[in-house]
Amino acid sequence: MVKRQGEVNYEVTPNPMEMHGDSIQISVNGSFPTKYFHKKVSATITPVIVYDGGTEEFKAFKLKGEDSEAEGTTISYEKGGSFSHTAKIPYKDGMQKATLELRASGEYKTKTKDLDPRKAADGTIITPKLVMAADKAIIGADKFEKFNLENNNVEIHYLVNNSVVRGSEMNDKDIKDLKSKLKGWKEDVKMEFNSLVVDAYASPEGEISKNENLANERAASAAKSIIALLKQHKIEIPEGFAKETGKGEDWEGFKKLMQESDIKDKELIIRVLEQYSDVTKREEEIKNLAATYQEVAKKVLPVLRRAQINLVMKHHNLTNDEIKTLVDTRIDSLDAEQMLYAATLYEDMAKKESIYKSFVSKFPNDWRGPNNLGYLYVSQNKLADAKTEFEKANAIESTPVVNNNLGVIARLNGDNATAKEYYGKASGAGKEVAENKGIINIIEGDYAAAVANYSGINSFNAALAKLLNGDNNIGQTIDNSADKDDALAYYLKAIAGARSGDKGMMVNNLKSATAKDASLKAKAKDDAEFIKYRDDAEFQAAVN
Template identity: 50%
Template sequence: MKHNTLKTLSFVTVASLGILACNPLNKMSKNTDVIEVSATPDPLELHGDSVEVNVTGTFPTKYFHKKAKVTVTPVFKVDSQIVKEFDSMDFQGEKADGEAQVINFEKGGKFDFNVKLPYTPELEYGELYAVAEGSYKTKEKALGEIKIADGTVTTPLLVMSDDKPIIGADKFQRITTENLTATVNYLINSPVVRSSELSDADMKQLITDIKARANDSTYVFKALKVDGYASPDGEISLNDNLADDRAKSASNAVKNYLRRYKVSTEDDFYQLQGKGEDWPGFKSEMEKSDIKDKELILRVLQMYEDRAKREQEIKNLAATYVEVADKILPKLRRSEVTLVVDKVGKTDEQITELAANDAAALNVEELLYAATLTNDMNTKLSIYKKVAEIYPEDWRGHNNIGYIYLLQNKLSDAKTQFNKAASIDASNPVVNNNLGVIARLEGDRATAMSYYNKANGAGADVGYNKGIVNIKNGDYEDAVSNFGGSQSFNAALAQLLNGDPDKALSTLEASDEANTAEGYYLKAIIGARKNNKEMVMNNLKSAVGKDASLKAKAKKDVEFLKFDLSSI
């Protein structure tokens, strides 16, 4: 919202001709109609913590006495009283002593300087004046003043302090799936499951697991998946059928144990698939072997797109290389068995009861989950304290205690807990985000941003928190970027401050704050930026209807300088 205001500084006229004759300051005043002065921006604008203005002007030709000096000082006035002075700029004639900017008598001269002040509330409503004072030898004279800008746009101060701490989430899963596996190997061209295979370690473990889970009501048997394979050295037609038969025989072997331990199953429980000859498995086993020239052998075999020709070459290879026949091909004559079993965890009622009376009986995920089953903050806090006590090595206990304290506005207590969480896991992005929130609320934006930069990976809330800092710093483009797709008041504010009122309005209308006093007030400002009087008036009336204090604020807000607000 930057404008230039060109003003003229009229000098004080003097009645006494005698004084004119001896005081060049009076002569300068008499012979000068105007000094041009402008300020950018007008109105002034708050950026970060300060107000900065560029003052430019022109001294006319044959105005500046060669031995005179002039000081121009921007001052901020409220109700005609000076409340702040900016730094001055000094000028001097060609023959004056000093090191100020020299203004030529014949040609005049231009000036251009920036001044900056820390923002204080008294700069919000008032006017900026350029005050000129002249001196000649021992004489001094107030030459005059002119208004060059209106009070400060403080719209960035509307940013909501709704920083977002992050909870250390549980990983509780009521149902966890287990895949119990075993491999059944076969003799060449045979689908028969040998008794020796049922005594192998993996099959014995599978049988033991079936027995244990069949007697535990918390387990649910979901499926038996069996994939049958044949080695790629047999006849193609035989191999396809052989793979199917091997899947059936392995399934039947496991089915016998399921029946023995009274596991109930439906027809779709058994999922069998014959995979045919296992060329990928052959390649994998060859690559893992120490057979000489294995890379060359594989390249040659892969040249045969015709399965029959490749099959013959593998037979020839087995005849030449004993290791292929004895160690690689036998591994491929198999069925892969996967028994899918669901472990069903405790009910919400059981978890709630244990959290209250026997928390140590819950694992850390169950205990953290218990806190999500209540809306009472003190109950949540009690549970998180138990997490920190029973599972002191888990950062989430202290982090979540801090989270509750922060929601309860206990900033110091929250900070202590977040620091304890950081002592357990200093690089954790969630903890760093929360320490950033503490730093921001304490007024240390630089430290806050440092923490947020270490919190990448903790989710969109980190970007949102960065956006708040960006607005506070006056970095509106970065704020828009960090808010991302957030449909929020602050995101809309950032878009407005970055020069996109239409996008700001769209975002604000989609936000939870759209119909709040703050939302209506921001929509009124958007209307002012769009020079839409109806939008300004309608939204201000709605804002004041929800919060009467906004009436006085609006009448002093320079965003609405162009509008008559007497009817709100």
């Protein structure tokens, strides 16, 4: 056996070896020639990874001849035979620059003989370790509005078959109330006209065509009257901002008023009228009803002859400068939304922290205060402080946002299991949750799940997930991301070039990567992703 050991075929896959999750897994397949494996011989083969940190043994496997009483896969002496073995070991730093040896020893009766070690694989790909710690905490958003829209609703009623706005209508209580508001708005610099919406109707006892025209005319006359009122109070109206709509006859309004009335036989009246699919016939019957039931003529139909007017005013809230002034002078005068918004107006971290602490003091039952302090501390890498604040926020209210942020802290502290539990309770917090899950997916070697979580997202990690999942077309994902100019972004594209056999893409991106970060030259030299190019002159020029 020793003399013919070179005739034994071994193949290790993958070659180079690959790290996924926290492990290196290999498959060893091989075969023996005929009349090689003695019937009474047994053998133990141990895959051993050799690296600068020493050696690590994979689980050994055993083979035996047909008459051997030892354990293992039986190999025929006459026919030869094949074997396969799969094993896994934890990855350790330094194993990227390693070789795999198969060390075999044979045993015959009481004698043991070691065969020469066979080199079976060279290098370990550790590309998953490029994953960026781009964990994203989420801020508790403010609901501050630059302005509020205020609806001011009034009605103008008309005589039958008439579209003239009567003076008495312009002195009704709702119009008088509107006039009082207009006087105040005239002096209020924060009030601005936004829109005027007029919907006008006719009562349903007239002819269809006449009612449609009448409704249009009422919409126009009502809009004209309100615009005149606005001009009297020097409120300017941009051209085209008034929307006038004639709605025709109001059959639905008629039914509603009838149902709300105390008119005798109202249910019967409605059922009878609903039987008429011919609108003209129904109108005739309503006219007959009005003659028979005076309450219909006096209490229902007049109410339907109307224009409904909504004057929408824009009320401007505090300006950024006004808010900043109050931050420095009377921060307690700001409400919750204003105070949270105020923090977004500053780049200075100390100022933001001061505002959030004021928020916590004034609004102790609002989870956003401690959450946003924690968010601030994460950006400063003060993870212990951030965790404390997120836990305070969680005690107030366990929101999806807070659970995401606690997950970020757990992940950054190396506790992926706890991070996943928190992310499971963060649904609805935002797309950041999926991105955070994607980081753990890459670390654990679940690349398909990572690709799913990064769906629609352009980032370095999204591109890395695609590459690890077997898709080398990552250029667009990187080039459309905020990471596109990062040295590692070019390095990852170089790996994609090497994997797809595009040497030009590999070399050009390696040059760009090492120009931005010279330390990547040494990394590339040892990186098994480029192992087949190590002796290539263009590769050598790019990394030396």
